[in-house]
Amino acid sequence: MIDYAWTRENLRQTPVRNHRSDGELFRHLMGFSSFGHGYFEDKKYRQYVASMKPEYDKWTENFFPHPEATSAFASFLTFPSSVDLLRDGVRRLAETSSMFEEWHWGDYYHLDYALLKLLEYD
Numbered sequence: 001m002i003d004y005a006w007t008r009e010n011l012r013q014t015p016v017r018n019h020r021s022d023g024e025l026f027r028h029l030m031g032f033s034s035f036g037h038g039y040f041e042d043k044k045y046r047q048y049v050a051s052m053k054p055e056y057d058k059w060t061e062n063f064f065p066h067p068e069a070t071s072a073f074a075s076f077l078t079f080p081s082s083v084d085l086l087r088d089g090v091r092r093l094a095e096t097s098s099m100f101e102e103w104h105w106g107d108y109y110h111l112d113y114a115l116l117k118l119l120e121y122d
Contacts, residue, residue: 005029023063030059032072040079050084060092065099067109074114078121090118 005026031039039045056073063069070093076082077089093115104111 023066023069026059026063027069027072030056032076040076040081043080043083045081046083049081053085053088056085056089060096064092064096065104067100067104067106067111070096070100070104071109071111071114074111074118077118093118 027033040049060069060073064073073089074093077086077093082089100111
């Protein structure tokens with residue numbers, strides 16, 4: 001489904017069904033919704049998550065520095081199944097931080113909480 005969505009411009013540039021934006025659609029596809037967290041919390045999925053590194057790289061290139069994407073990714077890196085992506089993920093977040101604007105830190109996005117949680121984890 002992820003490959004299909006990347007190749008369909010109408011999924012990437014217009015609201016789809018109940019999704020407010022392509023960013024929200026891709027957060028769900030990448031597993032960054034409450035449904036996906038159950039898999040990330042289980043270390044037995046580590047191999048599968050590691051094999052998706054190219055998809056996560058592409059996703060961060062397309063959706064960073066938006067605070068919802070950045071916050072979801074920072075939280076994702078604290079799960080046992082994503083341990084193989086941790087070092088590169090922290091590097092990506094550090095590079096992205098220079099692009100943050102004042103509005104990124106609004107309470108709605110919980111970016112500060114997600115980044116502090118990641119610092120505590122690492």
